[in-house]
Amino acid sequence: MQIKNLDELTSMEIDTLREIGSIGTGNAATALGQLLGREVRITLPEVRIMGYNEAIEWIGGPEAVTAGVLVGMGGQMSGIMLSVQQMGFINLVLESMLSESISDYMELNELRQSALIEVGNIMISTFINALSGLSGISVDLTVPAFTVDMQGAILSVPMAVYGGMSDYLMTIGGNFVCDNKQVPCHLLLSPDIRSLNFLLQKLGVTE
Numbered sequence: 001m002q003i004k005n006l007d008e009l010t011s012m013e014i015d016t017l018r019e020i021g022s023i024g025t026g027n028a029a030t031a032l033g034q035l036l037g038r039e040v041r042i043t044l045p046e047v048r049i050m051g052y053n054e055a056i057e058w059i060g061g062p063e064a065v066t067a068g069v070l071v072g073m074g075g076q077m078s079g080i081m082l083s084v085q086q087m088g089f090i091n092l093v094l095e096s097m098l099s100e101s102i103s104d105y106m107e108l109n110e111l112r113q114s115a116l117i118e119v120g121n122i123m124i125s126t127f128i129n130a131l132s133g134l135s136g137i138s139v140d141l142t143v144p145a146f147t148v149d150m151q152g153a154i155l156s157v158p159m160a161v162y163g164g165m166s167d168y169l170m171t172i173g174g175n176f177v178c179d180n181k182q183v184p185c186h187l188l189l190s191p192d193i194r195s196l197n198f199l200l201q202k203l204g205v206t207e
Contacts, residue, residue, distance in 0.1 A: 002197045002206070003193065003196070003197060003200075003206075004193060007049070009049060012205055013200055013205050013206060014049060016200070016203055016205045017047060017049075017170060018047040020130070020131055020134060020135075020203075021045055021047035021170070021172040021189075022044070022045055022047065023130050023134065024126070024127035024128075024130040024131055024172070024187075025042050025045045025127065025172055025174060025185070025187065026042060026045075027126045027127065027129070027130045028042075028122075028123040028124075028126045028127050028185075028187070029041055029042040029176060029185075030126075031122050031123060031126040032119065032122070032123060032176065033178075035097075035118070035119060035122055036092075036093065036096035036097065036178075037096065038096055038178055038179070039178065040176055040177070040178045041176070041177050042174045042175065042176055042177070042185060043174045043175045043177065043182070044174065045172055045173060045174035045185075046171075046172070046173050046174060047170065047171070047172050048170075048171050048173075049169075049170055049171075050169060050171050052155060052169065055155060055169060055171050055188065056151055056152055056155050058171060058173070059084055059086075059151055059171075059173070059186050060086070060151060061151065061152075062150060062151055062152025063150050063151075063152065064150065064151050065105055065148065065149065065150055065151075066084055066085065066086050066105075066148070066149075066150075066151050066154065067084075067085040067086075067090060067105060067108065067116060067146065067147070067148045068082055068083065068084055068085065068120075068146070068147050068148075068149070068154045069082070069083040069085065069116065069117055069119075069120025069121060069124065069144050069145070069146055070082050070083075070144065070145045070146075070147070070154075071120075071121065071124045071125075071141050071142055071144045071145075072141070072142035073128070073139050073140070073141060073142075073191070073195075074139070074140040074141075074142070075137075075138045075139050075140035076137045076138045076139065076195070076198065077137050077139045077191055077195040077198070077199060078191065078192045078194070078195045079189070079190050079191035079192050079195055080190050081124050081127070081128065081187065081188065081189050081190070082154070082155075082187070082188040082190075083120035083123055083124055083186075083187055084151070084154070084186035084187070084188065085116055085120060086183075086184055086186075087102075087105075088183035088184060089176065089183045089184065089185065090102065090108075090116060092176070092178060092181075092183050093115055093116060093119050094112055094115060094116075097115045097119075098111070098112065098115060105148045108148060113146050116146065117144050117146045120144060120146075121144040123187070124141070124144070124187070125141060127187060127189075128141060131199075134203070135199055135202040135203050136202055137198070137199060137202055155188070169188055169189065169190040170188070170189040170190070170191075171186070171187075171188050171189075172186070172187040172188070172189065173185065173186045173187075
C-alpha cells in the first residue's frame with residue numbers, strides 16, 4: 001500500500017530507511033576520510049523521520065547560523081538532500097585541506113566555500129550512490145548550492161518545495177570522529193512522496 005505522508009511509514013519501512021541511512025553515512029565518512037587524507041569514522045548514526053520544526057530543533061534551533069550544501073535529486077527519484085555544516089565540521093575540513101581555521105561564518109571566502117562545497121557534494125553523492133546501489137534506482141544530482149544562513153531559513157527550502165506533499169523529512173545524524181575529536185554530522189533527505197513509494201517498492205518492503 002502506498003503512503004501519502006512520511007508519518008504513514010510502517011516500522012518495517014522505517015527500519016529499512018534506517019539501514020540505508022547507516023550504510024550511506026558510513027560510506028560518506030569513508031569518502032570524507034579519503035578526501036581529507038585522514039582516518040574518519042562515524043558513530044552509530046541516528047536516522048529519524050521528523051516534522052520540519054522538530055528537525056530544525058534537532059540540529060540546533062531555527063536562529064542558529066550554519067552553512068549548508070544543497071543538492072537536488074532527479075531521474076527516478078526527485079527531492080533534495082542537504083548537508084548541514086556547523087563550525088566544528090567546517091574547521092575539520094579547512095584544517096585538513098587548507099591548514100587554516102575560522103571563528104566566524106563571515107570568514108568563509110570563495111576558496112573556503114569551494115572546499116566545503118566539494119566535501120558536501122562528495123558526501124551527498126556517496127550517500128546517494130549507496131542508496132542507488134541498494135535499490136537499483138537511478139538518481140541524477142544537480143550542481144550543489146552553498147549558503148550560510150539561520151537554520152530555520154535553510155530548512156525552509158525543502159518545506160517550500162515539498163511541504164505541500166509531506167510535512168516530514170528523513171534526518172540522519174551522528175558524529176564524525178577524527179584524531180579522537182568528534183564533530184557533528186547532519187544530513188537531511190527530503191524525497192517527494194512518489195519517489196519514496198517507488199524506493200520502498202524497489203527495496204521490496206511495500207507493494
